[in-house]
Amino acid sequence: MATLFFISHPEVVVDPLVPVERWHLAPSGIERMRRFAGQPALSGLRQVWASTETKAIEAAGILAGRWGLGVEVLAELGENDRSATGFLPPAEFETVADAFFAEPQTSVRGWERAVDAQTRITDAMRGIVRQHEGGGDLAIVAHGAVGTLLFCALAGRPISRAEDQPFQGHVWSATLPDLAIRHGWEPIAPRA
Numbered sequence: 001m002a003t004l005f006f007i008s009h010p011e012v013v014v015d016p017l018v019p020v021e022r023w024h025l026a027p028s029g030i031e032r033m034r035r036f037a038g039q040p041a042l043s044g045l046r047q048v049w050a051s052t053e054t055k056a057i058e059a060a061g062i063l064a065g066r067w068g069l070g071v072e073v074l075a076e077l078g079e080n081d082r083s084a085t086g087f088l089p090p091a092e093f094e095t096v097a098d099a100f101f102a103e104p105q106t107s108v109r110g111w112e113r114a115v116d117a118q119t120r121i122t123d124a125m126r127g128i129v130r131q132h133e134g135g136g137d138l139a140i141v142a143h144g145a146v147g148t149l150l151f152c153a154l155a156g157r158p159i160s161r162a163e164d165q166p167f168q169g170h171v172w173s174a175t176l177p178d179l180a181i182r183h184g185w186e187p188i189a190p191r192a
Contacts, residue, residue: 003175010168036188042067042137047139050073051079059141076120084111148185
């Protein structure tokens with residue numbers, strides 16, 4: 001049975017002067033993604049998708065390049081919309097992110113509601129799976145929060161930060177085409 005891999009981009013260069021969706025992978029993130037991309041378990045990949053955010057495209061490019069594939073992009077795979085606040089210092093970001101998961105029906109400080117982001121990412125992923133041609137494995141390289149929301153939807157679990165990745169650069173997988181969860185978040189590679 002084929003596999004869907006959902007991969008969150010690894011570490012990025014945080015620059016408060018650059019829009020978050022244009023942040024690039026940090027050298028440590030590039031290295032971790034390269035190590036992940038070389039795993040024999042990924043040799044069945046036939047398609048790689050990414051959100052339109054720079055960090056996801058860069059990570060997807062590393063993965064796709066390793067296996068001689070192109071990258072398809074789709075805006076609906078993007079992270080939850082946080083443009084209302086823009087960049088937040090790490091401690092403040094974590095507090096708002098906690099509220100985002102704890103109050104999924106509420107727009108916390110103008111952020112996209114978790115329930116809306118969950119519907120968007122689930123619909124996008126199902127559309128990709130429906131058109132996935134030729135069988136084989138499929139990778140979606142996107143973001144941690146929407147990856148967690150998608151995982152919760154497929155696993156039949158309530159939205160909860162307890163299901164979130166502990167840090168950037170993780171993967172979970174499900175079987176194709178039935179989308180039964182194989183495993184939850186696991187690091188793509190050890191951090192240096």
